[in-house]
Amino acid sequence: MESWLKQYGASGLDDLELADFSNTGRGVRTLRRFEEGGKILTIPHGVLWTVKHAYADPVLGPALLSARPPLSVDDTLATYILFVRSRGSGYDGLGSHVAALPASYTSSIFFAEAELEICAGTSLYTTTKQLDRQIEADYKELVVRLFGRHQELFPCDKFTIEDYKWALCTVWSRAMDFKLGNGDSIRLLAPFADMLNHSPKVEQCHIYDVLSGNLSILAGKDYEPGDQVLINYGPVPNNRLLRLYGFVVPSNPNDSYDLVLATHPMAPFFEQKHKLWVSAGLDSTSTVSLTLTDPLPSSILRYLRIQRLNESDLAGMVSHKSDAAFEKVSDSNEVEVLRFLVESISSLLDGFKNQLEKLEDQLAEGFYTPEGNAWSAAHVSLGEQRVLRLTRKTAEDLLAAVETGSGNKRRLLSTPAQCAKCKKVSVHLMRCGRCNEVTYCGRACQVAHFKEHKAICRATAAKNGSKKD
Template sequence: METTKLREWLESGGAEGLSWLQLEGFPDTGRGVKTLRPLKSGNVVLTIPGSFLWTVDAAFDDPVLGPTISSIKPPLSVEDTLAVFLLFVKSRKEGCEGKRAHVELLPTSYTTSVFFTDEELEICSGSSLYHITKQLKQQIRDDYLQLLNNLFSKHPDLFPLEKFTQDDYMWALCTIWSRGMDFQLPGKQFRCIAPFADMLNHSPDVQLCHTYIPQSDTLQILAGKNYTIGEQVFINYGSVPNNRLLRLYGFVLPNNPSDTYDLVLTTHPLAPLYAQKVALLESASLQVNATFPLKLSDPLPLDILRYLRIQRLSSSEISTVEAKRGARNIVSARNEAEILKALIEACESLLAGFSIPLEKLEANIASSVYQKSDNKWAAAHVSVGEQKILKMTLQKAKELLALVICAQCGKADENNKRCGRCRRVVYCGTDCQKSNYKEHKVICKTYTAD
């Protein structure tokens, strides 16, 4: 791979570390960066001065592009500014030599979910990725038309339309999503693309190792672990679930421990006792329109139960919850049974919405019905991860419900008593316990043995 121009440009401005790093094709990740010398964890691997970074400020500082985009009302978003900047440099025949050298090394295509065919995307129908990708495709079309009308068509000398098509715009967005780095600085969020550093691939097995230093205006890559000569050097994007990895970066990690399913809860303004419930939610540090990530390690967060307890309060229960400051504990057996039944119904409905059930997807992956690393294979892994989490949430809700309602008659009562042996079910009295014994005894013995 020809990186001479990019190396010369970066080294001329003080970049450090390029002499012991080399682009290489790897079987599992494709293009990446290998080290030509041993590295110890924490060593500075690469330093890129801020003057080489693709940033919003750099776009506005460009003597040709800057005055034009700064006059746009309303102002362009960070993503659109960077996308226009990338396409502008890519379209230039003269000037911006260093940045053009970087653009020439960027991929010509991406495997993010917005490029999936309908058939490929259908594999994960029912997942959050499926719905977000559908929305994202429409959003890209709308945003491109706005750019076309407000910027490109008004300045055809700067933005020749044959080089600023919707496909070009999608390419630029995917470049930003897959290669951008975000840093939280005092008072603002800072996003950039760092030449050469953006060639490093992700691994969850290394420490977080990329940082921006405002005082010196430099971006540094540190060794996230010890490396030997010839090894691929990785960075860590953080705990990223497969639905986000595929949407932004174009790949997935099988059995990703960071997988999540985002459960959205909201309370309608016309709901009974709305004002009181909003006040209680706020006192419990919960938002009225809230998104809760369900995780493999925590498939049913306590905050979901707290939210639902408040949402399903009866008028007689309001004062009880106020006394308990936000329903941290069970309000009543009635309330708890209602929210758990609603949660079980919601999980079952969500699981039924997946076009291909978990068991079939896992069988298809194991038997190579989907070719490893192709789009269908990646979509299948996203669906598998989300369905596993929802099944765990469903199981947890059922286990909690079994501790609230009588296993025989289904009565929800504060006086229900747990089975003395397994402690996994409750009964409203001895009559129900005796009536349910034949059905329960096998399960009870299993729990006791465990």
């Protein structure tokens, strides 16, 4: 592969070599010293794998052009890779690059069911299940739109669904994405450069030159001869690393959980609330990323404040021409939002098959084979649970502050209690601010129960010496 790349003008290859490393597997080793920021490698545009190059192929291009609607970027690149592999190592030099690719991948779609079950409850688990179904549907459509119509180019035994999954993982794990000056983006695979492994400890150092179309790799740190050359894929959480690249980073500081907020169109006052969500930069279905550095983004509170608005709240906003910033609507709205959030996060955490403490003990005791699929799945579950627990703690702290400041003696109970109106049992109830005896799940139940509770409340308050009217 190196000699073929040199023919096309690749530079820097004499100072590098492919090598196997104990912690990352196959990678690139430097043969000389490099200072941070220095250019290590340049791959010319003529040998990059792009959609444009796929369409320019004299044999494959016409078949791709016949597909209607056109294939997606990933399907085009995956088909290109499989086509070159089916033609053998001599196909325009590209075959030597394909021959150097891994024979298999450790992305989550290749996990055995028992391995994936380790992280049941995580977003990765759900996404992987959905992805499996999507890949199967996409493959069947690809057969109808392209493979089946050009069987002489796409022999059945070399374009199976397993081949398709392998090619997709090649694209996901090795492609690089760049923004272009006109606002568009380009996805490409760069021979040899795609052998570079990831490390969060180096600066991002891969550059695409829009004018020349060449890809360059700079030194993300100082290197000595024999060091592995690394690049930084960016702040990627473990659930994404394992899904796309097939590895995880223990104690990944970029771990996250994507929280989906949704409201049914038949919910009361949906149209009014939808307008408010849009004006707040949201939608009726919004996905917000929870992270270790920002476990409770303000957009979540904005969404839920709007979702919990009642008729009088909405009327007040119209009469006062209030916007949708919603730093806070009212104490009652804030308490309802935060209680709902605490309960929802608790429910999500209860859905994890293996709880955080158990996984920590198992990993510390060497229960899982290091770097194995189950070990990686355990780290994904750990990361997502840590984020969710931090989110819940943040919501609980905000709730306590609102309850303390509201003067209504609202607080989380130490043991489960029953709402005096709807009979719901929970620890997330509020006590009556007058008598401090009965509990409610929210302001609506308290108001609805007031006529029944009024006489007893006043008597109890008087007995306890309350000064409230």
